[in-house]
Amino acid sequence: MMNGLxxxxxxxxxxxQAMSKPVAAFESLGRPENLADEIAQQLRDRILNxxxxxxxxxxxxxxxxxxxxxxxxxxxxxxxxxxxxxxxETRHGVGTFVKRDLENRPxxxxxDDLLDFRQLIDVYRLRVEIESGAAALAATHRSQAxxxxxxxxxxxMEQQPDDWEAGTNSAVDFHLAVAQASNNPYFVRxxxxxxSVLCDAVRTxxxxxxxxxxxxxxxxxxxxxxxxxxxxxANAARQAMRxxxxxxxxxYRSLFGD
Numbered sequence: 001m002m003n004g005l006x007x008x009x010x011x012x013x014x015x016x017q018a019m020s021k022p023v024a025a026f027e028s029l030g031r032p033e034n035l036a037d038e039i040a041q042q043l044r045d046r047i048l049n050x051x052x053x054x055x056x057x058x059x060x061x062x063x064x065x066x067x068x069x070x071x072x073x074x075x076x077x078x079x080x081x082x083x084x085x086x087x088x089e090t091r092h093g094v095g096t097f098v099k100r101d102l103e104n105r106p107x108x109x110x111x112d113d114l115l116d117f118r119q120l121i122d123v124y125r126l127r128v129e130i131e132s133g134a135a136a137l138a139a140t141h142r143s144q145a146x147x148x149x150x151x152x153x154x155x156x157m158e159q160q161p162d163d164w165e166a167g168t169n170s171a172v173d174f175h176l177a178v179a180q181a182s183n184n185p186y187f188v189r190x191x192x193x194x195x196s197v198l199c200d201a202v203r204t205x206x207x208x209x210x211x212x213x214x215x216x217x218x219x220x221x222x223x224x225x226x227x228x229x230x231x232x233x234a235n236a237a238r239q240a241m242r243x244x245x246x247x248x249x250x251x252y253r254s255l256f257g258d
Contacts, residue, residue: 054098130194151226165203221247
């Protein structure tokens with residue numbers, strides 16, 4: 001039977017092993033659009049599949065920078081993303097560690113959730129409810145400067161009808177501008193997360209619909225959202241956003257044959 005001292009020694013040894021557990025080499029980054037996002041994703045994958053164990057210390061910023069071939073500033077930005085999602089914690093003067101209580105981490109939609117069509121639709125329906133509410137709030141809380149930003153985002157999309165990639169970026173900017181016009185920081189935070197996660201799915205849909213009538217239809221839907229926000233009609237803004245995103249869901253169903 002192990003006494004109290006024995007349990008303490010065993011616990012310390014377990015923690016020591018977790019902290020010193022070697023970390024296998026990471027995958028080459030290539031040159032993705034956002035290096036910090038890609039590094040954060042690789043680290044996140046290892047944490048969630050427990051290749052990096054709860055309580056384990058991550059390699060230093062210098063070591064990670066050398067492995068990924070990036071500056072320490074890029075690594076620091078990636079670590080900051082993991083902190084925001086509750087996956088790691090930094091202990092001053094000691095290092096960055098995988099959190100032990102991962103089941104209590106903040107809300108997060110993971111990229112793997114979007115690999116299954118049903119889950120993608122579930123996430124998109126979450127987006128419908130959040131963004132329709134944000135549009136309603138924007139109609140009653142937006143400033144003139146925020147309305148001008150929405151109109152500018154709309155104009156950018158109008159100027160890129162045949163450029164599906166630039167159109168994707170402009171569409172994401174537009175939806176983030178709606179969230180910002182709600183003047184509710186929590187809408188901005190959750191929309192920032194969802195937009196980042198869903199960007200590839202939106203890009204795929206934009207690519208497949210480029211050159212079809214759907215491109216013009218989506219632009220008209222965006223315009224109706226702005227018009228409702230401009231005249232401060234919360235119900236119309238909510239409905240216009242809901243219809244726009246529901247059409248997006250229908251687009252995915254058509255794309256995947258569901």
